Amino acid sequence: MNQEQMEIKTPEYVSIQFQLAGLGSRAAAFIIDQLILTATNVLIILTTFLVMKATSDFSFFFEDNVFPIAIMVIVLFIINWGYFFVFEFFSGGKTIGKRALGIRVIQENGHSITLLSSFIRNLLRIIDSLPAGYLLGIMMIFLHRKHKRLGDLVAGTIVIHERKAKSKKKQTSIEKEIQNRELSKDKLILDDWTYRSYTAKDWKLLHTYANRFTQLPLDEKKQLTQQISKLLLPKMGLEVSEKTEEELENALLVLYLHLREEWEFEL
Structure with a gap:
């Protein structure tokens, strides 16, 4: 079997073949997602500072502007981590970037990703991003035979190319x-x-x-x-x-x- 393909036998004894997504497609999808997150982060930061400027006369309420900055940091953390978690679970294993590249995350047994697996997989992005620029994650995807980063190994997930419906020239x-x-x-x-x-x-x-x-x-x-x-x-x-x-x-x-x-x- 091609090393880019993986065969899974489900509990119902149905054999299904998946084409694994490699480093290139996963990196491209990640770049798209990061561009979206970067634009969102910039918008939130600008909005925060505009609000701070507009309420400068009431700085005593914000304790010298510490309060809105703290809220901004919390919101940025939730959005940047929650983006992947929410999209992968509620959108069939696909973030916006993955959808654009035609790839998705599934369980290694062929089933859709679970809430717990999505949580674990994305929580471990913190480690996969070490020491900088997702170097550890990139190296693992490149070297692992199933193109898994640490989050995939712990969560029991794989990233595959989207399965396409069979095209038919004539209606059945x-x-x-x-x-x-x-x-x-x-x-x-x-x-x-x-x-x-x-x-x-x-x-x-x-x-x-x-x-x-x-x-x-x-x-x-x-x-x-x-x-x-x-x-x-x-x-x-x-x-x-x-x-x-x-x-x-x-x-x-x-x-x-x-x-x-x-x-x-x-x-």
Whole structure:
């Protein structure tokens, strides 16, 4: 296997290949993120000093301007550390820079990054940045066979190239069916926790259902829809017994659109 690729076998015994992100793409993404943070830092500093100047007549309240400077330092720390933590967890492992470069952070087992892993990974940026300019982190990414810095090693994460949906010149039968029904992901909103509850096994089951959907006889389709609905739809809080056959089919097809973005890909 190419040293830039990594194969993971999930707990559901599904083998998935990922293309590891190397030093170049990670550095480029980091530069973009740092430019955004630098612009934000400058804006906060300028705003702070403008406020201090505007309130100079009330300096007794600020104890000789120590108070606003202390607040500024705290805000800068929270933003510069929290930026990576918040974006990586709540945006599918992607900061703005990573999104621009088409890379993302995931767990080494192939699952989305967890809250704890994101916290640990980014807390250890303090060590990875030593002695200056992220030298330790750069050296580890360059030398480690999986391109891991210290934060990745402790948190159990890897950085991979974004998985792209397979491009098709012609619409498949299921895509035509979804279009005819005027279905889209907007028809069913999944919060982050619900989205993470679906596994590779769930996707494989749903993918098989979608591929056979237009070919199944009506009776068999109805039976299969009921069976899969009872397995998958309760995870998003839908009561199967309260839905019509068409509503169940539509819910499964929209769920298929959501999960396809995560699980159907090519390197």
